[in-house]
Amino acid sequence: MTDFLRLDLPALLAAILAGGTCGLLGSFLVLRRQSLLGDALSHAILPGIVVGFALTGLRSAGPMLLGALGAALLATLAIGWVKRLARLETGAATGLVFTGFFAVGLVLLEVTGARSADLDVDCVLFGQLETLVWLEATSLSSLFDPVALAGLPRQLGLLAAVAVVAGLVVALCWRPLQLIAFDPAFAASLGMRVGRWELGLNLLIAAAAVAAFESVGSILVVAMLVCPAVALRLLTDRYRVQVLGGAALGAALGALGVLLAGPLPAVMGLALSLNAAGLIGTLAGFVVALCLIFRARRRLEAV
Amino acid sequence: MTAPFSVEGLNASYAGRPALTDVTWAASPGLTAILGPNGAGKSTLLKAALGLIPSDSGRALFFGGSLDQARSRVAYLPQRASVDWDFPASALDVVAMARLPRMRWWGSVPRAERDVAHEALDSVGLGEFADRQIGGLSGGQQQRVFLARALAQQADLFLMDEPLAAVDAVTEQTILAVLHGLVREGKTVLMVHHDLSLITAHFDHVLILAGHVVAAGQVAEAFTDASIAAAFGGLPGRA
Amino acid sequence: MPPSRRPLAGFQGAHERMGMIGHNTLIVLLGCAALGAASGVVGAFALLRGRALLADAIGHAALPGVVAASLIVAAFGGPARSLGPLLLGAALSAWLGLLALRALTASGRIRQDAAIGVVLSAFYALGTVGLSIAQAMPNAAQAGLSHFILGQAATLTEGDAMLAGGLALTCIGVVAVLFQPLRALCFDEAFARSQGLPVRWLDLVLLALLLAVCVAGLPAVGLLLVVALLIVPAAAARLVTQGLPAMLALAGALGAAAGAAGALVSTRFENIPTGAAVVLAGLVGFGAAVAWSRR
Numbered sequence: 115m116t117d118f119l120r121l122d123l124p125a126l127l128a129a130i131l132a133g134g135t136c137g138l139l140g141s142f143l144v145l146r147r148q149s150l151l152g153d154a155l156s157h158a159i160l161p162g163i164v165v166g167f168a169l170t171g172l173r174s175a176g177p178m179l180l181g182a183l184g185a186a187l188l189a190t191l192a193i194g195w196v197k198r199l200a201r202l203e204t205g206a207a208t209g210l211v212f213t214g215f216f217a218v219g220l221v222l223l224e225v226t227g228a229r230s231a232d233l234d235v236d237c238v239l240f241g242q243l244e245t246l247v248w249l250e251a252t253s254l255s256s257l258f259d260p261v262a263l264a265g266l267p268r269q270l271g272l273l274a275a276v277a278v279v280a281g282l283v284v285a286l287c288w289r290p291l292q293l294i295a296f297d298p299a300f301a302a303s304l305g306m307r308v309g310r311w312e313l314g315l316n317l318l319i320a321a322a323a324v325a326a327f328e329s330v331g332s333i334l335v336v337a338m339l340v341c342p343a344v345a346l347r348l349l350t351d352r353y354r355v356q357v358l359g360g361a362a363l364g365a366a367l368g369a370l371g372v373l374l375a376g377p378l379p380a381v382m383g384l385a386l387s388l389n390a391a392g393l394i395g396t397l398a399g400f401v402v403a404l405c406l407i408f409r410a411r412r413r414l415e416a417v
Numbered sequence: 418m419t420a421p422f423s424v425e426g427l428n429a430s431y432a433g434r435p436a437l438t439d440v441t442w443a444a445s446p447g448l449t450a451i452l453g454p455n456g457a458g459k460s461t462l463l464k465a466a467l468g469l470i471p472s473d474s475g476r477a478l479f480f481g482g483s484l485d486q487a488r489s490r491v492a493y494l495p496q497r498a499s500v501d502w503d504f505p506a507s508a509l510d511v512v513a514m515a516r517l518p519r520m521r522w523w524g525s526v527p528r529a530e531r532d533v534a535h536e537a538l539d540s541v542g543l544g545e546f547a548d549r550q551i552g553g554l555s556g557g558q559q560q561r562v563f564l565a566r567a568l569a570q571q572a573d574l575f576l577m578d579e580p581l582a583a584v585d586a587v588t589e590q591t592i593l594a595v596l597h598g599l600v601r602e603g604k605t606v607l608m609v610h611h612d613l614s615l616i617t618a619h620f621d622h623v624l625i626l627a628g629h630v631v632a633a634g635q636v637a638e639a640f641t642d643a644s645i646a647a648a649f650g651g652l653p654g655r656a
Numbered sequence: 657m658p659p660s661r662r663p664l665a666g667f668q669g670a671h672e673r674m675g676m677i678g679h680n681t682l683i684v685l686l687g688c689a690a691l692g693a694a695s696g697v698v699g700a701f702a703l704l705r706g707r708a709l710l711a712d713a714i715g716h717a718a719l720p721g722v723v724a725a726s727l728i729v730a731a732f733g734g735p736a737r738s739l740g741p742l743l744l745g746a747a748l749s750a751w752l753g754l755l756a757l758r759a760l761t762a763s764g765r766i767r768q769d770a771a772i773g774v775v776l777s778a779f780y781a782l783g784t785v786g787l788s789i790a791q792a793m794p795n796a797a798q799a800g801l802s803h804f805i806l807g808q809a810a811t812l813t814e815g816d817a818m819l820a821g822g823l824a825l826t827c828i829g830v831v832a833v834l835f836q837p838l839r840a841l842c843f844d845e846a847f848a849r850s851q852g853l854p855v856r857w858l859d860l861v862l863l864a865l866l867l868a869v870c871v872a873g874l875p876a877v878g879l880l881l882v883v884a885l886l887i888v889p890a891a892a893a894r895l896v897t898q899g900l901p902a903m904l905a906l907a908g909a910l911g912a913a914a915g916a917a918g919a920l921v922s923t924r925f926e927n928i929p930t931g932a933a934v935v936l937a938g939l940v941g942f943g944a945a946v947a948w949s950r951r
Contacts, residue, residue, distance in 0.1 A: 146500060149770040150709070199946050200895050205709050205769070206887050210942070213884035217935035220806065224927040235929075239805055240784050288523045293514050296504045300566075302469050303493035304518055305485065333716070333880075334784075337777030344774050347765050351550045353505045379789075386792035393692050395781020402774050403756075406763060503765060 124246040124267050131273040132326035135280050136338035137364020139319050141357045144343040146297040152339035154212040156323045156332050158189035160219025175272040186320035237252035241331035241391030253259030269328045276325040330391035341398035348405040368396050419481035423575045425616040427475035429465040436461040438629045447621035448600050450610040454649050457626040459609040463576045492572035496579050497560050502551050508562045509547040512537050515569040537565040542591050557588030577608045685916045687817030688876050692823035695773050696907035698869045704842040711886045714750045714870045715879035716776035718748025719783025721749025722804050737800045739816045746871045766934050770939050806929035807878030809919040814917030823872040839900050881931035888938035892945035914938035
């Protein structure tokens, strides 16, 4: 039990929080037909994270979060500029901007020596769920001991904060979000400031991407943003099920990935453990495939 | 009497090209068709007036005042194709969205608002379809859901963008009947219409655009071969 | 052979002694330039057809194939870093990714951008799982495999560069042969169809070219950033040229310059992944094109 608390629980919590938050917000991207933006934001925040990290030299979440939000804003503006100045369509402009930002982030990562602190290329590409440990845990009672709790990995703090904010925003703004996702022109005609709502939502997604990035890496954040939402799209026609189901599925996939990453190879006789973030993403892909098959069979039966 | 809707010196561009040049016009109560060839600026007129796209200059007045002052009296019906009809929502869900300004942002829809939505669906002949997924509706039914949503706003001025485009005959008749009902109640309906049919039979006024105002006024006076030729460049097809 | 007996030995030595680029580096630069040129040219068509982002899906979906190929080759006792089988594995798994993409969009429920997101992230995730397996394998092939993610020109052998470069030049050759039909396809599909052109077949050829160019670019530019090499030179060229032949020529030239410049920077500063250097070099060209178009 102590081993579980010290070595497995932090990763498990991180995966559940990251999966749940991204799964929740991802539905809005998919419903607004802006999944590409999820891909873009996850990549574009990298230079912001590195700058925040390097400038302050702190290992706390605040500067990274601010840097990431700044990068997200800048990237959104840049996409608009590139579309206008280069007369490119949205997809190509977005691809150009986010790969450019990502490349800048990679160079900054090397140049600022941020790799000497615990932020390096491997973290960006593969995540570092396995490195999240809670060595201050001694027994179950540590869960209620403020001193021990203070030793939880800092990534969990940011993840929990973003999860709470995302949950509150979605709950309290349930109807406006639904309307803006469905018909932004009509929403604007009712007097809603659609541009501001979209900006707020995008910043929230960027925040979720930053929080999750340190656990699962940049590319797997995309998996968490898109896959649960797509799976639910294939299964349901009801808005509440889509949004809440996406969150639940994301959290479940996170948990499952972490829980299997160790035991699964052991069962197969391999003396290694699988990359937990990668396993989460793979399982997410499997679930989407299952939903596709399920949906196809349901339609065949209906015919 | 103040016009329910007017524009003064409105200039607007679309994708870098001028779409509307110096449009000045006042609507009269009743049913007005906004006509013109492709790219004439018909949709742009509505969108610019409503502030959905930026205008280069000029202004739009709603019952003599700004849009914000008259917001609750104005209803907008966008083009059907502007929306993803695969969205997870029932017909009632969509119509109820019109009542958002009067509802809390969370929780279940209050009974009073739900009743308004049901009534609106009934008046377009879709009372039985309230719980049907919008993706499962035909094009004409979807257009009627949009109309019901506009009705649920309980407005005095209706701005509609091609509500009769690509709908079946039953839907066309239903929509026209509803619009005539609105006019009888003293409301104003401005409708971008996609072709030249039905004008003399159903409409009171026309506004013919070709990037600028070609003709405006009562159907008998403004909807003539000359004005159509001026706008469309000599194409036939008056009905 | 003792150094003094090799032809041009003195000349080569002089190059290296003066700090200029060595023979191996020269081949690598030329290979990267060829890759860049092919990416620019194929990217131009992809951009015109609105298909540029497929390169993102192709790149990410290639990872599990690269890893699997390496594991299989190693299991048979072959050299785990041999480029041919790795590129073949990449192509196969990218092709599977494209099939998955088709299946998702065929559902009618999922738009292409969401489908691309699912395919690129899920396949990439599978690849990272594979990498964690390869890492534990005795012949430690994994170290070389990670270079496919961000590109590392410095680790390319002459043979690698020639293989990738040759593949790239073949793509350019195909484009040259099929130039007229591809041009018709991009500018007016309906007209092309009415002229009896096999539009579906041409689209498949374009897709195959996209696949080949992305796969060829993996060892140098890496799978994450290869999409940029397909978009950036083409976008820059389109901005400042009129007519397709000029656009293709400029896209190819910009791509080649970006490829070579990026590779050069990356061989000097081994910490900087080649993919990043190439993208940034390409963006410099893009910025220049934007400035030129607004002068």
